[in-house]
Amino acid sequence: MTMLLHPALVLIAAASFAAITRGRARQVSLVLATLAALIAAFALPDGDRGVVELTGQGLVLLRVDPVSRFFGLIFTAIAFIGTIYGLHIDRGGEHFTKLIYAAGALTVIYAGDWLTVFAGWELMAVTSLALIWFGGTTRARMAGLRYIYVHLTGGSLLFSGIALLWASGGELTLTRLSPGTGLASGLILAGVLVNAAVPPVHAWLTDAYPEASVTGTVFLSAFTTKTAVYLLIRVFPGTEALMWAGAIMAVYGALFAVLENDIRRLLSYHIISQVGYMVAGVGMGTALAVNGAAAHAFSHILYKALLLMGAGAVLQATGRKKLTELGGLARSMPGVTMLYLIGACSISGVPLFSGFVSKSLIVSAASEHGHVMVEWLLIVASVGTFLHTGLKLPYFTFFGPDRGLKPTRLPRNMVVAMGLAAAACIGIGVLPGWLYARLPVPEASYAPYTFDHVLSTLQLLIGTGAAFWLVRQSLGGTPTVTLDTDRLWRRPVWMLVTYLVSGVALAGQRWRFGTLAVAERVAVTLQNPFHVARPGTLPYDADRHRLPIGANIVWIAVGFVALMLAIWQLTGV
């Protein structure tokens, strides 16, 4: 019975209902169902349920422990908020896809074995592709194709690792692995890192997320990278290479965001940067750092959703998404501006906002354990985060030169959803105890509001603000694109796919023509076999070689009698 409370099942039921209903009935059912999934995530008791036997392996469909409970809570919460944000959408298919995507993520979170993880993983890949395609543009369609190439590769790596683990007689239970112990764990780690968007395999994120539908981007930002972080926490804590990869990733995202003109792409670079903090925390592996990774995933899902909802609201109301085309919207969209700024304060780690109480766990863990370089890299990334999401984007979108835009009125549900996310960001920032009490490692304690910590954060923010104000004119965005690591494989993969497709098509065409030619020759030969024996004679010609109708009837009658005689001889009837 408890298995029926699996939040993924609740969302799948809601998705099915959304696909067959319309209007108010669909809206009410979506809100109630996602709320039910959130309540289920709160209420589920610890333990394994839904255990099924498959080819000698016990698959656990629902494992509830502190880690899965923590991620389950935020995943269902953002499914609820994101659903409210998209309530005005009339496409049942989009609602269906969003909820199945969230259900895929929850399948991974609550899985107790690798096969169930893989099933959820692939469900996410397919449904996230559909969310990108719901962007509805040629660019979205092409970005979706590139996205799925990468994720099929990542999924193949993951599956190869799982298969090797299975073949080597290992248990498929989801437990800690060491990447140095064998090829299987290395392949699994590689597959997970693709979804975590760790450079150099990160460009799919900044390529595809900004092209998805307005609501789709909000969902995408919450689940794919965070399920990867969840798996890293569960399977690879303390892998030192991850600490360095994460620290570099944090700065990388912040650095590339400087050159970005598209507001949703700029925010996507900051997903990479913020996930970098989490990956670094997992790599450090201490109780404080792992708690930091989980806590930061929790607050990141909320504030990044809020920021993308703000950017989506701007796109929805003005039809524009580039810094060079935006400006002066604070007057016409004061509510969105204020709510966006709450998200900006949260991601920037301003005291009393959620990012302050989660990010500092990771930076403090680096500091306490003497990882000086990592600590400084994370501090520089923090500077970059405030620079872009807290200063550059709001300045040029909401406060910069007024471009005379006339935004349309937003559906009320979009603002309500942003309000909920903003309230959560402030709630966590003001009362961090609620978040800390639910962290995966309960024995690690942390006090974020120490005098020196608040003071140093304020200094960092003021220093960044002063530098921004000095050079702000050079940050206004330019109508350009930034080359990223996808440059290395984009053209070769395109050519490979093109030649593969055209090669297969050409081979098929030749095969078809070849078989037709052979069939034609065989047919001619069968029509007049003497033509083979006497090459000089004409091939079959109906007027010349066809027997008269009477002769044909005689031959048929003779054949029939012969057949009857043969049957009579054989059967004795």
Added chain:
Amino acid sequence: MTTRQVFGVMTVCTVGLIAIEIAIVQEVHGGWWHRVAGLDLLAGFTGCLALIWGAKALGRLGLQRSEHEYPETEP
């Protein structure tokens, strides 16, 4: 706000924060550099400029291209 006003407010905040740091903060967590008054302020200022100039330099080296660098229909 004019640049003068912005920097006026920032200067007041900066002086205030550094004064509080020197006068009141007794316990500092982490490495010795956290005890240097105003270091975080400097880190924010220089870190921000370094990121901007670093990224701009990369852009000039060829990372920043025309919006039509990739054909729209290229998968």
